[in-house]
Amino acid sequence: MTEPLAPQYNPAAIESGLYRWWMERGLFAPAARGTPYVVMMPPPNVTAVLHMGHGLNNTIQDVLVRFERMRGKAALWLPGTDHAGIATQNVVERLLAKEGTTRFDIGREAFVEQVWGHVRETGATILEQLKAIGCSADWSRTYFTLDEDLSRAVREVFVRLYDKGLVYRGHYIINWCPRCLTALSNEEAEKEETDGKLWHFRYPLADGSGHVTVATTRPETMLGDTAVAVHPADERYRALVGRQIRLPVVDRLIPIVADDAVDPAFGTGAVKVTPAHDPTDFEIGKRHRLASMDVMTPEARMSLAAPERFQGLDRFEARKRVVAEFEDAGLLEKVEPHRHAVGHCYRCDTVVEPRLSEQWFVKMAPLAEPALAAYREGRLRFVPDRRGEEYAQWMENIRDWCISRQLWWGHRIPVWYCEYDHCARVVASRTDVTRCPGCGGPMRQDEDVLDTWFSSWLVPFSSLGWPDQTEDLRRFYPGDTLVTAPEILFFWVARMVMSGCEFMGEVPFETVYLTGTVRDSQHRKMSKSLGNGIDPLDVVRLFGADALRYTLVAGSAVGTDVILDPGDIETSFAPGRNFANKLWNAGRFILSNLEGPTRPLAGRARDVVRREELSLADRWILARCEAAVVEVTEALERFRLNEAAAAAYRFIWSDLADWYIEQIKPRLYGDQPGGDVARAVAAQTFDVGLRLLHPVMPFITEALWKRLPGRHPDASISTSPWPATDRRADDAEALRQFGLVQELVSAVRQIRAEYGVAPGQGVRATVGNLGPDARRTFEAELGTISRLAKVSSLAFGESGERVGGHAVLSDGTSVFVPLGDAIDVGRECNRLGAEVERLLGLIGAQEKKLGNAQFTSRAPAAVVEREREKLASWREQHEVLARKRALLGCV
């Protein structure tokens, strides 16, 4: 009936094909019914795709989606259609690096073609990866295209903001990458602590009556100085304000001004002012109507505004020359080492040059207000909580967003300028403009393109067809949960909230779950440039997708990073593989014992298993199963995926495989009656275990679940219902009683191991000092005890013998395994002595606690009662062991 299963789980054989099987049956398409549950999917980043970080994000998203689907929600990922922007940027960077070329060496058309070829290629790679790790998104949606819908949404948004006066153009100091030749947003200019120098320059007063010393970290910018500023309240310089400086090197007269922005405590308290090359200076310049001298070209070489001998020099070369000239002139007062934050381009790591330039901006404060309110009012929450405060802090101090980029790819800014100078009309438009609406003259579109995130921030609704009022939009906006990496909280998440509030009137999702970051053993972020990445596809090939997913999920405690050692992927991923194999073999065993349908455990069927037919072990595993359902469900609801994985793991491995399967073997083999009941319980609890684990390990659970008896060939575990909690299985008695049996078995095993009893050799055991129902329990489970602990006979009462291994169970039951001359009495005395010591320690502490009137009067009665019971139990255990030691003649 079922094809024979190999004794080892072979991911390659099982996983290939299952994904297609799912897709063919449309199992990943949103269900027709049910409450929508939408997990927003971030645009995959091409450079990240072969790294573990993306594997982590995608896995976590998929775990939640599968969980919610099984719970009857129409869960889907919402893949953005705008993967082009970021993807392209990265592809371009890679291409340029590979070709060893710069953007200007390739013609635009050839360039675009080459880039898009690459995008299509890497797009396929991304799909491969997502399939390989079992992600269940509906990938039929457009992927990796700059599709027209999106362009439409981008233009719509731009024009709306423009009309509201929220988009504006202006001259500002922006972050400029001299290599990429583009403006960068504040978020894209990554600050890095850098060891630099602080040069102290003497600026002589124009009348020769002395000098003012200024400090700078960027000497080359002094070529563009147009003032020196001091704090208005600074006594040292008060008399100098309004006088002139003769700027060395360039030999130009500049004024000394007073401005509040100057910190009198830093450096000399006097600062050179270079409005074209520093944001603060730019502000000072505006206040004092100073000229702005841009002394650099876009490539960060000295421009024609610099003295002739500097023109064309690279900025760092110019820096050396300026310093040298100061030194030669005796105007270099001193040089100090100085550690400060320097901006670097997030794409190419080039030092960013603050540069005066004309750019487009979005006024953010009005957009931030409702987005902040949503958080404050609880309509938006973050997991972990503390990220919410980061979000709020950023929103409160938000700065305008520079959205124009001087790149060759992306959405062009939908603004047209009239070519006629006398008209100079500027139009923002949803459609292309060819004729000037004012004078009828020709129009020219802005050359710049929009920041990638300007399309990405619209994904929650643009990907659903907005601005049209589509069915999808009605149904799936807003979503429930955004799962993404913390590093794009501001780039993307915060902006999506703002755009959602502005254009849809409500937040795009109510929960933002921020995953950890995948780091290497030195806690460095995994990245291509560091070469410390792990390709998830390699892991899939070596260990299987389920092993990869298990490791990632098990390592993802809320708010913590996942550390993986790229040099030792065996250690990281073998546990997942081992667990998959364990599950596979447990399944193989159970399936091999299930011929045809099993009896139902509940319902009105004639052959339903009656409660009194259940053995203690049956009741125990059903109770454990129930507990596992509660644990896993609650953990997933609270985004504690690692706990969900651990709970499912414990249930399947420790409870089901280690104990229950071992316990029922005689019944399955027909050595004991009740095989049909054992089969029914095993089938049911295994089924539940598979479903609990399915979100984390979809392939292996699907493969096994499909083989359970009575499955329709097209049924899939991914659309089967999530296990319901069953109060009737809440069986504390069974848990306690079977727990005692487990303790007894362990105690005998321990003694056997301690004294090297040969594995096959049976031992006798005597149990005494029994609790009320213990004898009945042990008698009923005699088979279990004898098989699992190799006990040939179990006697009740106190043994006449005294030489052997002794133990005591938690309820005070004494255990004795006679070993005759086989053991060393001294060794047994030591063994028991250690245990007695431990108990005495506990008892002493506990007596002190209970003797403390403060405790008994202040602690809750239930706690006190529990503590009393513990003490009684320990005393009893101690007493039993002490007697045994006395019997052995221990000193």
Next chain:
RNA sequence: GGGCGAAUAGCUCAGCUGGUUCAGAGCGCCUGCCUUACACGCAGGAAGUCGGGGGUUCGAAUCCCUCUUCGCCCACCA
């Protein structure tokens, strides 16, 4: 400079609302087993004064303060 987080077994990490169900898991290590589901396994074992110090409390890995060390985010002191 501001904000935040972390420090628990050799390694990677759990430990949520303070109370021996809390000192745990996996890997690694040691011992014995190829027991008819699984050696990617089974059974047993060793191993941590929960970073240091102080405090709150009847009681602290858990709450507070402080120090040390690492990490992250933000930031226009040139």
